[in-house]
Amino acid sequence: DAGITQSPRHKVTETGTPVTLRCHQTENHRYMYWYRQDPGHGLRLIHYSYGVKDTDKGEVSDGYSVSRSKTEDFLLTLESATSSQTSVYFCAISEDGRGDTEAFFGQGTRLTVV
């Protein structure tokens, strides 16, 4: 299994509070991604990173920010959590970021915003 660790695995937070999810990899892959999975929507890309300090928006980036200060860590921040951000969040990594390369996923973080 690819070395990807997401923390925390579960979190309950209140509306309006900031939340940070962490993704840590030991594979030294250049590309890292944050997805959310919701019933009826499958997996949707939030943000991705193609190197240290290099990030870009995905399909559903509103309300989220990311940071990558080290190759191994990719942080996802919800500046002010809303109930619509209740979801399961998956981090993924890939070696070269090409569309024809498989991505490896972490085990997910279940976030509930009450």
Place this chain on the structure above:
Amino acid sequence: DQQVKQNSPSLSVQEGRISILNCDYTNSMFDYFLWYKKYPAEGPTFLISISSIKDKNEDGRFTVFLNKSAKHLSLHIVPSQPGDSAVYFCAAGQSGAGSYQLTFGKGTKLSVIP
């Protein structure tokens, strides 16, 4: 507008029979397709892929067929086993440089009945 569509939310198959999962896409720029399998409380794991230069790729019990003219692909599992019960996601990407993301379908939940 959904670019990758899995129109069957669920599928039930008897153990030992064939499972056929379908996926349609609309973006002609996609030239690489992947299938991921997801068990509850785990991250998606890569199953099999196919490039647009092929129309079939086989790996053990799993075969993916691609019909470019119809913009349709299918995953065949023969014979189906109870351990195959999971959600299957179809994903599509572009092999060119700068194509950093995969687009996923909503998933099909496969139940293999013993």
